[in-house]
Every structure is written in structure tokens, then in C-alpha cells.
Amino acid sequence: MTAGQTTTEGAGQTPALTIDALGKKCPIPIIMLAQQINDVPREAIVSVLADDPAAFTDIPAWCRLKSHHHVASHELPTGGWAIHVRRNY
Numbered sequence: 001m002t003a004g005q006t007t008t009e010g011a012g013q014t015p016a017l018t019i020d021a022l023g024k025k026c027p028i029p030i031i032m033l034a035q036q037i038n039d040v041p042r043e044a045i046v047s048v049l050a051d052d053p054a055a056f057t058d059i060p061a062w063c064r065l066k067s068h069h070h071v072a073s074h075e076l077p078t079g080g081w082a083i084h085v086r087r088n089y
Contacts, residue, residue, distance in 0.1 A: 045086055047085075
């Protein structure tokens, strides 16, 4: 998936939580996500705002490793991405 591309499943769902990791280098955005994903109900969306290019690929990889679902990645107008993750368990 390239910047700005999304999957259709759940792409329109409003995030239950937004994690602002702008300005933080990996692995900090992933650590923040791992610490907070259980704060939302199952099937809810967490949006991680990140501008480190590593986060764009590492967060979807973390989702695969942890059995959560990478829903979409959207480019932010100010730079970086909003990376949406669905909590599966």
C-alpha cells in the first residue's frame, strides 16, 4: 500500500482514539499504539498520527504480528499519515 491508499473495509469508521506520535521516531509510535490499543473496545479504530517514514510500514507489520487489522493509511495535509488500526481482541 502506498501513501494515500486505503482499504475499503472500515475506512469510513470514526476512530475511537487518536494517538499523536508526530515528531516521534520509531519505535515510539508502535510503543504508544501497543500501550493504548486496549483502551478502546474490540472492533474499534485507533488512529496513529505519525510522520516517521518507518511508522508507515512498521505499524501495518505490527498489526500482522499482533493479529490486529491495518484498516487504512491517509496522508495528512501537514505531512505524515493517519494510520488506522482496528483492535481485533
